[in-house]
Amino acid sequence: MTALSLALADTTTMLRRDARHAVRFPMVTISGLLVPVLFLLLFDGVFGHTLRAGLGGAVSGGYINYVLPGILVMAAASVAESTALGVNADMGEGIIARFRTMAIWRPSVLAGPVTGSVVRTLITGAAVCLFALALGFSPNANALDWLAAIGLFALLGMALSWLTVAFGLLAKTPAGANSLSLILLVLPFVSSAFVPTAAMPAGVRAFAEYQPFTSIIDTFRSLLTGTPMGHHDILAIAWCVGIAVVGSLWAVKLYNRDSPVAS
Amino acid sequence: MENHAPQPTPKDGAPQLAVHAVGLTKSFGSRAALAGLDLAVPEGSVTALIGPNGSGKTTTVRILATLLAPDAGRATVFGHDVVEEPGAVRAAIGVTGQFSAVDKLLTGRENFALMAGLHHLRRAVALERTAANLERFELIEAADRPVITYSGGMRRRLDLAMTLMGDPRIVFLDEPTTGLDPRGRQVLWRIAGDLVTDGVTVLLTTQYLEEADRLADRVALIDRGVLVAEGTPSELKKRALGGRIRLHFADVDALAAAAVEFDRAARNEDDLSLELASDGSVAGIRDVLDRLESHGIKPESLSAQPPDLDDVFFALTGGPKPSGANLMAEGQ
Numbered sequence: 001m002t003a004l005s006l007a008l009a010d011t012t013t014m015l016r017r018d019a020r021h022a023v024r025f026p027m028v029t030i031s032g033l034l035v036p037v038l039f040l041l042l043f044d045g046v047f048g049h050t051l052r053a054g055l056g057g058a059v060s061g062g063y064i065n066y067v068l069p070g071i072l073v074m075a076a077a078s079v080a081e082s083t084a085l086g087v088n089a090d091m092g093e094g095i096i097a098r099f100r101t102m103a104i105w106r107p108s109v110l111a112g113p114v115t116g117s118v119v120r121t122l123i124t125g126a127a128v129c130l131f132a133l134a135l136g137f138s139p140n141a142n143a144l145d146w147l148a149a150i151g152l153f154a155l156l157g158m159a160l161s162w163l164t165v166a167f168g169l170l171a172k173t174p175a176g177a178n179s180l181s182l183i184l185l186v187l188p189f190v191s192s193a194f195v196p197t198a199a200m201p202a203g204v205r206a207f208a209e210y211q212p213f214t215s216i217i218d219t220f221r222s223l224l225t226g227t228p229m230g231h232h233d234i235l236a237i238a239w240c241v242g243i244a245v246v247g248s249l250w251a252v253k254l255y256n257r258d259s260p261v262a263s
Numbered sequence: 264m265e266n267h268a269p270q271p272t273p274k275d276g277a278p279q280l281a282v283h284a285v286g287l288t289k290s291f292g293s294r295a296a297l298a299g300l301d302l303a304v305p306e307g308s309v310t311a312l313i314g315p316n317g318s319g320k321t322t323t324v325r326i327l328a329t330l331l332a333p334d335a336g337r338a339t340v341f342g343h344d345v346v347e348e349p350g351a352v353r354a355a356i357g358v359t360g361q362f363s364a365v366d367k368l369l370t371g372r373e374n375f376a377l378m379a380g381l382h383h384l385r386r387a388v389a390l391e392r393t394a395a396n397l398e399r400f401e402l403i404e405a406a407d408r409p410v411i412t413y414s415g416g417m418r419r420r421l422d423l424a425m426t427l428m429g430d431p432r433i434v435f436l437d438e439p440t441t442g443l444d445p446r447g448r449q450v451l452w453r454i455a456g457d458l459v460t461d462g463v464t465v466l467l468t469t470q471y472l473e474e475a476d477r478l479a480d481r482v483a484l485i486d487r488g489v490l491v492a493e494g495t496p497s498e499l500k501k502r503a504l505g506g507r508i509r510l511h512f513a514d515v516d517a518l519a520a521a522a523v524e525f526d527r528a529a530r531n532e533d534d535l536s537l538e539l540a541s542d543g544s545v546a547g548i549r550d551v552l553d554r555l556e557s558h559g560i561k562p563e564s565l566s567a568q569p570p571d572l573d574d575v576f577f578a579l580t581g582g583p584k585p586s587g588a589n590l591m592a593e594g595q
Binding site for chain 2: 098
């Protein structure tokens with residue numbers, strides 16, 4: 001068996017394990033959906049009217065058209081958070097020690113949950129979009145735009161999942177894994193998710209403009225509602241790839257730390 | 264994997280060594296778990312690694328299972344160095360530890376499927392082995408229930424069955440019956456016995472000397488991280504000489520006085536008895552009685568017991584027998 005087919009076979013087996021867990025305990029998937037749906041209701045129904053007035057004529061349609069891309073990023077972060085919890089709990093199980101003594105592709109122990117997390121991210125994103133459409137979201141996107149948005153969303157899901165898997169391995173307790181992942185849910189507030197960065201005080205604005213979520217959110221916004229793209233797409237892809245590479249290398253390193261006989 | 268390390272050459276006619284460890288050391292902080300352990304496990308044998316709590320049994324298994332790197336020394340499994348070629352070692356071994364290495368959220372059958380997938384078994388082989396293991400390990404009725412509903416004994420059986428899905432050449436059983444009730448222990452012993460018939464090498468760690476006596480054809484006794492004695496159970500029993508003398512006393516004072524005189528003896532306050540190692544000779548018994556007499560201590564009764572592996576502990580470690588030995592006696 002070649003190294004690549006071994007890696008694929010073992011990751012598929014680990015994905016199957018992850019899927020069985022997800023089906024047996026659907027609350028994990030449902031709780032990942034809860035955060036974005038609540039934020040959507042909150043920002044569209046409660047703050048939406050006032051925030052829309054503040055945006056003026058810069059955007060078209062209701063506030064939900066402006067806020068949905070940010071909610072989608074929060075959906076990906078929320079799913080990734082549940083993945084961190086799952087991995088953290090899993091690492092304490094005896095089965096992980098067994099995996100370490102087997103002649104398998106070692107990163108599959110992590111790549112399985114990450115792949116499962118990407119699938120849950122896509123399902124959650126689809127549910128959020130359907131919910132938003134019911135609330136009056138009016139996209140201005142052709143099939144190609146949607147396809148590009150789905151592709152970027154999957155890439156974002158993978159990047160955040162690798163990062164939170166590393167969080168899950170780093171933290172000693174589920175609570176610790178949760179706190180670390182919370183950063184990802186807080187960061188969108190200091191981005192273009194809810195109000196344009198131009199409306200922020202100078203110091204905050206500099207951070208908001210250059211942090212990864214802003215370019216990712218602006219790319220979704222451009223694809224789905226037709227706002228100008230600029231260089232957002234290139235930056236968004238670069239950030240996602242960068243986070244995925246750093247996250248996966250970090251996660252594998254942390255996994256091997258606990259048993260120094262690697263390879 | 265092709266880069267074969269110099270392999271311990273077996274003597275003519277002697278079986279190849281499944282495990283060969285030389286001078287293994289491992290410290291955790293300032294505590295030395297292994298202090299230069301040597302170990303040889305012949306292929307096809309059941310070797311029991313026995314020793315008191317904290318003597319380094321589990322550390323040894325973790326090093327051989329590629330879970331830990333030794334600080335010094337080297338170990339090979341079927342000629343493959345555990346640090347240099349962990350992949351080749353992992354392909355040859357199966358490990359069942361003290362803590363259930365099963366996926367509690369999956370059913371028994373799904374756990375088997377997981378192992379079959381990771382061993383890249385063809386579907387027909389996977390189904391065949393799953394069916395055979397479910398039957399052999401008495402798990403047929405529980406096959407489609409989540410493992411979280413299993414009893415401790417069922418989990419341990421599933422654990423060992425999963426280990427066997429990969430058809431390992433050597434199985435490490437780290438305290439396989441700790442915490443099991445007598446019935447669970449019997450089932451596990453029967454299965455371990457079957458393994459040998461199938462030609463699998465077994466390295467077993469246990470605190471239960473009876474377990475070693477019953478299952479193992481070779482015993483390696485370790486104490487404080489070094490090998491103290493090695494051989495067949497009967498060879499070791501010979502080294503323990505004559506077994507034990509058990510003295511019963513009428514009251515605590517007499518027991519205490521005798522315990523001062525024989526400070527290496529095991530004292531039991533509950534039945535007012537004292538157990539000493541003996542060389543089995545009449546002169547030895549007389550000597551004990553003379554020493555008691557000269558101090559004015561009168562035992563109520565005396566019994567002499569033939570040697571068992573407990574005595575190997577007495578004779579070779581100079582300390583009390585491992586705590587598990589008493590549990591075992593109660594379990595029977």
